[in-house]
Amino acid sequence: KAVRLAVIPGDGIGPEVVAATVPVLHAALEADGLRLHVTPFDWGGERYLREGAAMPADAADLVKKTDAVLFGAVGRPDVPEHELVWGLIIGLRQQLDLAVNLRPVRAFPGVPTKVRDTDGVDLVIVRENTEGEYVGAGGVAHAGTGHDVGIEVAVHSRRVIERAAHQAFELAGRRSGRLCLVTKSNAMRYGYPLWDWVVREVAAQYPAVELETVLVDAMAARMVQAPRSLDVLLAGNLFGDILSDLAAVLAGGMGMAPSANVLPGSDVPGIYEPVHGSAPDIAGKGVANPVACMLSGAMLLDDLGHAGTARRVRDAVAGALRDPRHHTADLGGNATTADVTSAVLNTMESQ
Amino acid sequence: KAVRLAVIPGDGIGPEVVAATVPVLHAALEADGLRLHVTPFDWGGERYLREGAAMPADAADLVKKTDAVLFGAVGRPDVPEHELVWGLIIGLRQQLDLAVNLRPVRAFPGVPTKVRDTDGVDLVIVRENTEGEYVGAGGVAHAGTGHDVGIEVAVHSRRVIERAAHQAFELAGRRSGRLCLVTKSNAMRYGYPLWDWVVREVAAQYPAVELETVLVDAMAARMVQAPRSLDVLLAGNLFGDILSDLAAVLAGGMGMAPSANVLPGSDVPGIYEPVHGSAPDIAGKGVANPVACMLSGAMLLDDLGHAGTARRVRDAVAGALRDPRHHTADLGGNATTADVTSAVLNTMESQ
C-alpha cells in the first residue's frame, strides 16, 4: 500500500521545509512497510508571475486524486499578497470545504521559549476554516472620493459552526474533557452571539465535556499567563488565526507549529501546512526550521490511519530537539535545515 | 483652580480601584496647589437592575460638564453583558466620539511577568475607538429556523482612520519615530486594505516617522517574542482590543494596564479607565490591583495639562511596586488594594 501525497512547496522557505519533511515521511513509512508516492505541484508565486494564476482552475480536482496534501508556504514580495492567499491557500481551503483547521501546540523539552513555565503545554486550536471574516464579502463605498468607507462583512452560519463544534467536542472528549469557546459577544452582536448559542446547544450532546466561553481579548492574555489551563480551544476563522500564531510562541515560535486543514468524515484530502509563512527574509539560506512542516506531516499520517508512523515522526522530532545543536536560528541555535533533517532521520533510525 | 472629575465606579472591582485612585489624584493635585472636585455617577449594573438602563439618556451631556471621567469597570453576572457594554462604555465612547483609545504598556522594575526579557518594555497601542467591528451593524438571517446565518458588518471610514493615524504619527514622532500599523489585509479585502492605503498616505506628512505594516497574527506572536521591537502601534477597534490585553501581560497582567479614551484637539472630556474588567470573582474582597486605575488617573492629569502632577503619580506607583510587599495577588503577592493605596500615598509623600 502507498500513500499518495500531493506536495505544494510554494514560495520562500516553503520548498526548503517541504524538502526536509518528505524524506522524514518516507523513512517513517518505509519502516512500517508503506510506500510514499509524491506528486509535486508548482503552485505559488512563481507560477503566478509566469501564468497569471497561482494555481490552475482545476486545482481542487487534481488534489482530490491524492490522499493528502503537504503544503509549504506562499507569499513573495513581488506578487500582491491576495493573489497568492486567495488564489491558493484560502482558495483551496474554501473550494475543498475543509471545515476545520486543527492547530496543536505542544512544548518540546529542551526548546527555549520566551514565555516562562511552558513545560507541559499541550493544546489544540480548532479553527473554523471556511467562512467568518474570511468570506471576502464587502466593498468600499465612496471609493476614491476622499470619503471612502470600507465595509467588511463576516458570515457565520449555523451549519458551519455546528460542524466545527462537533470536531472540537469530540477532540476534547478524547483529551481532557475541557473545551474553551472563544468569541467576542460583548462587542459584536450577531456572529459571535450565534456562536455562543449554537455551541451551547451542541454541548448538550457532549455531557462529558465541560464548556467555557472566553472573550478573545481575555484569551490572548490567558494564553500567555496560564497556558496550561487550556486544552482544546474552538474559535472562528480570524480569532483562530490570531490565537494560533500566539500559541506557537509557547512552543518556541512559528517554526514549531503544525496544522491540518480537514473535512472530517469525508474522503476529501486534507491540507497539512506549517502555520508559519514564506519568510522571504531567510528564504534560500537553508536555515529555516523544518519542525512545523515535519509535525504537519505527522498529523497527515495520523489522519490517514498510520498512528504508529506518525508517532515515529513525532518522537524523532522530539528526540532531535532535546539537543540544542539541532536548534535552528529561530530557537536560538545555529543548526541548518539540513542539520535538523539529518538529526531527525538519525534519531528515527536509532529509536 | 480645580479639576472637575466625573467618577463612574461601575461594577465589580470598579468601585474598589476607583476608591483607591481618587485619594492618590487628590494628594498629587494638592501637592501642586490644585483642587479636585469629584462628581460621582452611579451608572452600571446596579442602576440597570433598578431603572432598566445602565446610564441616563443625557449621560453624555452630564459628562460634558466635567473636565474628565474616571471610569472603573462594568459587568455583572446577573445583567446581560451587552446591556452594560453598549448601554454604558461603548455607548459613551461612541456618543462622545472619543476617537482613540490610548493604551500604554510599560514594564515596572520589580514586577514579575510571565514573559521573559520584558525589562524596558514601553509601548503604546493607539486603538481606533468609534467604529470598525464595534458599530453593532449586521443581523441574523433565517433566525431560529435551524439555518441561521449571523452577519457581522465592520465599517472603516477614511475620516476615522485618518484621525487615528494622525494621533499615532504624532505620538510616534514624540517617541521613537517608529510606528507599526496592524491590519489583516491578506485575508480581509476591504476594511484593512483601506487602512493600509490611508495610513500610508498620512505617513507622507510625517517623514520623520518610519511606518511598518504588520499582520495581526504575526503581531500577536511578535508582541511576546520581541516586545522591545515595538513602540507605537496603530490598530483598529477589535485588533486594538485584543493586542492591548496581550500587551498588558508584558507589564504583569491586566491589573497594570491603563487607558485613555480621547478626542484630541477638542474639549470633550476623555474617559480614563483600566483595561481590565469588573472581575466579579474577586469583587468585594479588597484585593483588586488598583495600579491600572491609578495609571489611568495619571494619563488624565497629563491630558489636562498637569504633566508634573501626572509624573508624581507615576513615580509613586513605580516606587511602591519596587517592593513585592506592595504586590496584589495578580502579581503573585498578597497586598490588599488598601495596602497598595497606602504605599503609593506614602511613596508620594516621601518623594
Ligand SMILES: CC(C)[C@H](C(=O)O)[C@@H](O)C(=O)O
Ligand atoms: C496566509 C494567511 C491568509 C493565513 C490565514 O490568515 O489563514 C495564515 O496566516 C494562516 O494562519 O494560515
Ligand SMILES: CC(C)[C@H](C(=O)O)[C@@H](O)C(=O)O
Ligand atoms: C467591555 C468591552 C466591550 C471592552 C472592549 O472590547 O472594548 C473591553 O474589552 C476593553 O478593552 O475596553
